[in-house]
Amino acid sequence: MTAPHFHTRLSLSKDLEKLGLRAGDMVMVHAAMSRLGRLLNGPDMFIDALRDVVGPSGTVVAYTDWNGAYDELLDENGRVPLEWRDHIAPFDPTTSRAIRDNGIFPEFLRTTAGSRRSGNPGASVAAIGARADWLTADHPLDYGYGEGSPLAKLVAAGGKVLMAGAPLDTMTLLHHAEHLAEIPNKRLRRYEVPFATPAGVVWRMLEEFDTADPVVPGLESDYFARIVSAFLAGGQGALGPDRRRAIGAGRCGLDLQLRCRLDGASRLSRLSGSALPCQALALLRRLRQPHGTKSRWRCWYGDKQ
Numbered sequence: 001m002t003a004p005h006f007h008t009r010l011s012l013s014k015d016l017e018k019l020g021l022r023a024g025d026m027v028m029v030h031a032a033m034s035r036l037g038r039l040l041n042g043p044d045m046f047i048d049a050l051r052d053v054v055g056p057s058g059t060v061v062a063y064t065d066w067n068g069a070y071d072e073l074l075d076e077n078g079r080v081p082l083e084w085r086d087h088i089a090p091f092d093p094t095t096s097r098a099i100r101d102n103g104i105f106p107e108f109l110r111t112t113a114g115s116r117r118s119g120n121p122g123a124s125v126a127a128i129g130a131r132a133d134w135l136t137a138d139h140p141l142d143y144g145y146g147e148g149s150p151l152a153k154l155v156a157a158g159g160k161v162l163m164a165g166a167p168l169d170t171m172t173l174l175h176h177a178e179h180l181a182e183i184p185n186k187r188l189r190r191y192e193v194p195f196a197t198p199a200g201v202v203w204r205m206l207e208e209f210d211t212a213d214p215v216v217p218g219l220e221s222d223y224f225a226r227i228v229s230a231f232l233a234g235g236q237g238a239l240g241p242d243r244r245r246a247i248g249a250g251r252c253g254l255d256l257q258l259r260c261r262l263d264g265a266s267r268l269s270r271l272s273g274s275a276l277p278c279q280a281l282a283l284l285r286r287l288r289q290p291h292g293t294k295s296r297w298r299c300w301y302g303d304k305q
Contacts, residue, residue, distance in 0.1 A: 010258040012049035019162070023055040024132060031105040035165030043108040046164075051129065059129030061154065063172040065099035066091055066121045068193070070083065076203065078191040080112045090194035091121040091203045098126070102170070120144035121193050123151075123175075123208070131157065142207045146179035154218040169225035178215040186215050216248055 021027060028052065036206030038082065039045050050060045068091060073084050089096070094117065108117075110126035111116055118124045118136035127135045135157075140148050151173055161173055178186075187210035195202045207217055214223055249279040 006038045007036070008040055008243055009045050009049050009052065010015050012036075012039070012046060015053045016049060016053045016162075020210035021050075021053045021160070021162065023053070024057040025054045026059040026129075026135070026154060026157050027054060027061065027160060027161045027162050028125075028154055029109075030102070030166035030170050030172070031062075031107065031162075032103055032167075033105055038092060043105055044112070047109055047112055047128075053059075055130065057130050059127055059131045059135060060109065061127045061135065061150070062098075062109040063100065063102065063105045063160075064110055064124045064126045066124060067097040067099050067123060071191075074191055078189070080192050080194075080203075081208060085203070090192055090196040092196040093117040093119050093124065096121070103166075103173045115163060118150050120149070120206075121195075122206070123149060123295050126254060141204065143204075144208055145175040145211065149176065151176035167225065168228040171224055171228060174227060175209075175211050178211070179209055181215065183216060185217065186210075187217075188215060198235070233278070 017149075027050070031044055031046065033039075033046070033095060036046065039122065041235065047060065051058070054060060068088070070084070071090050073080055073088075075081065098110050109115060109128065112128055114132075115126050115128040115135040116132040117126045118139035120139040120141055123166070124139065124225065135150050135153050138148065139150060140146070143149075145151055155176065161171060162170065188207065189210040189212070190205055190207045192203055192205050195204060214221065220226070
């Protein structure tokens, strides 16, 4: 009888290094754990492998959001009816669970000893490592994907994004580009959130550009995936010869692993309505640094032979 094959902390570390992850990196990770194969010790070992590679000077980040599922109770003004308020648990960055929609990895990272979590409920991230305190501190409550947010800091730090089996349309960093896009008629969302404070529960209205739907009317629901795919299809990235997974060796439909690096503070200067899905590569090339110079996107696919 053939013994089952498991991936180890060491083998995962080697796979991450093949992708180009390096000591000192700040990396935001989107992971579909079921697509990484059989891991001894599960997600905890994947976190250990990430930390082994980035080392004590690096930082591992995950988008957590929060599991406050009460949207259907909001009235037309984004407020919670009084009769429901006492039944909704307030947001506490130290205890509130990560949203379940993004898989189990964010909650595992959030609950890893030494991790930090930012204070904007819907835009919150968890981070562990050398710059976790800096990344998660002072997260604006309004427009939490824009200036001063962890995403803005990730960009300023020359961070990386690792898509470990996750669909390309889950790349949260593109919400930062949406925020910075100088275009009219962006969708706004205002909603009420309870916060846990030493003085008790405090309700506050938050305002942000809507991240549940495309930021302007006329864009297709999968336009994030189209942006990334079109960019890579334009020859900007390196694709392995057999399109196999770069991390682990689990069998699944999605085998491509993406690492993207965005150097400098990016600004999406224009966004052309419904033409965006079919002009995604051109859109990415319009990304600008604050002084008008082009940002540099560098993307790679990797393979495990």
